[in-house]
Amino acid sequence: MQSFPAVDPIPLPAPIWLLKLLHIVTLSLHFVAVEMLLGGLLLAVLLSLFRGSPQSLVTARALARRLTVVMTFVINLAVPPLLFAQVLYGRALYTSSVLIGLYWISIVAILILTYWLLYRFSARLEAGESAWWVGLSAWLLAGCIARLLSTNMTLMLRPEVWRDMYSASAAGAYLPTGDPTLTPRWLLMLAGGLFIGGLWLIYLSGRSTFTAEEKRFVASLGGKVAAVFGLVYLTAGLWAAGVQPAVVKAGLATHPLYKFAGFAGYGWLALVVVAVLVGILAGFGKISIGLSGFLAWTGVLLAVLVEITFTVYRDGVRDLTLLSKGYDVWDRAVVTNWGVVGLFLVLFVAGLGVIGWLVSVVARARKVMEGAISI
Ligand code: HEM
Structure with missing residues (x-):
């Protein structure tokens, strides 16, 4: 019996390799933003709850101020991969979305509430009020959204x-x-949050808006968090890979195309190990100003590369799982309209340029000292 709905009347308007490439690029960026949100928020909550030193509150406030902006990137960088995923895997993804329809549509409401709570969290911290419970509520809701997304992305494979x-x-x-892959996959994303959150702190420690003492605190905390949760992230990754069906594991090792996804998995592993070493250096070492700038940018580069290799591997897992059940993503009618594709690519690259510029504006903004309270 045919498991996947057969209706697919419109041919794809661009080559499949191009759609997959765009999907992986945009989804990697979504994951960078998601991990910053999940990890940065939990760190800010813990820092505001256990105010061990004045620097804890300064760091919590610095993170919270940026999280509302990070959320913008989470959402805007989520729409393109959603569209590419629908084009490539519509017959599987639409079906699973309908099957959990009530929960799937509820993401919109949960997202709006989370966003509002993020603003409240930041505002309460700025006002010097107790804020951890507001931030924790936002984190729990974001975790629910992550769980629902993992649920749909695994249900589409069954x-x-x-x-x-x-x-x-x-x-x-x-x-x-009854899906053994769901929970490891979700926990992998949550652990990745704290790991990327640690690397984010290492980057933030290079900001001129911190005092020298605050910089040391932020770098050392970020390094320790990245080192410890890098190891947790590695463990969760090995767990999530280990519970994949045998046919998927075999495909990642031997399939002529998807063994590259298998290589990406090893690349991910190596990059996380390097990031853990960077974390150890920043967290426990005595570092000069020059080296700290180098570590900050190394952390950013590693975070992006980790998410790209992760996304390529994850893409291989999805394609091989679907293939084993009769859905070959490469087996689609394609009628390319190169004029439209060319115009799209020009706009796409321009869009990425604008995002880069927006990120740089955010990075250069707010020249007030981080510790200053503005009500
Ligand atoms: C707080 C907000 C969000 C969080 C925490 C979040 C988290 C996640 C996580 C954890 C995954 C990976 C799931 C897995 O494969 O196991 C994911 C994938 C995804 N997210 Fe988000 N997300 C958020 C917002 C959004 C929004 C608003 C959209 C849609 C507009 C979206 C679209 C997607 C899509 C399409 C994927 C999977 C794409 C694919 O596999 O091809 N996300 N997200």
């Missing part, structure tokens, strides 16, 4: 459970059960 789920509820009122 056509064998779709029929029973639809029989149980056509209103999308049930979540799937």
